[in-house]
Amino acid sequence: MAGSNDYIIKLGASAAEAVIAGQLDGTMTQNGAPVDITNKADGGNVRYLHSFVAGKQITFAGTFTLMSETVQNTIKAAIESGDPLAGIVETGVGGESWQCDTWIVTGRSDAAPVNGVTQMSVTFSTSGGYTPTAPTV
């Protein structure tokens, strides 16, 4: 079993991603919903379109210690411009990951508590296709 500290998002071109300094908590969410194609012939049961997922998307909401660091500054610039970033979410469990060349970064929120360390929360969302890597035992 891997520790949660191995569950991270890294940014950069595929296979050359860099760890983002200051990552703290992160939450990955896999979006997607089945398409309902129920008709009269189903006799009142629900029927979904098989082998199809609508609204497929990976989002990663992360909290970072705010610092002036190359990759973090790339994130801040991408939020401002809306430009996509290449990156990968790695679970650290069985090699499972989701790579995308076009993550969109939104929802920056900085928390600056008294007597504390400033933290930045942002959300990364895939735009277009992404490449999942299934976990192996």
Added chain:
Amino acid sequence: MSFLDTKQALLTKLLATTITGITADDISYENGDFDPKGKDKFIAAYFIPATSDTTGKQLGAMQTHRGIFQVSVFVKLNSNAYDNDQLQIVDDILTGFQYNSTAVYNAQTTNILESSVNSGSENDAWFKRDVSIDYLTII
């Protein structure tokens, strides 16, 4: 990140603080012999680390340390001046350790946060009051 540097920074700041009636010889340090015989007041410094936290998941992530730097102020029991001398010393210490001031040692900065003072109490032949200074070190 160094506990030693944090302690040294705080002690250096204490020594640099002008405290009424207290000289460098009137300060008791942890794990050091101190004889208060013949003195009518002295202070004792205690370094009390509390929590450690990290700034990130990556290798080599920085750390934050929080804790308390406690300075106990001792004056002779049943003094004619009541606890006036003691409170003057407390005031002087708090002037030296103002909120948001810093102490630097070996290029490591320690931030001074809030300070608090407790009620006085008898302690053997002394009347004692503790000044608790919260600190935060980020490296």
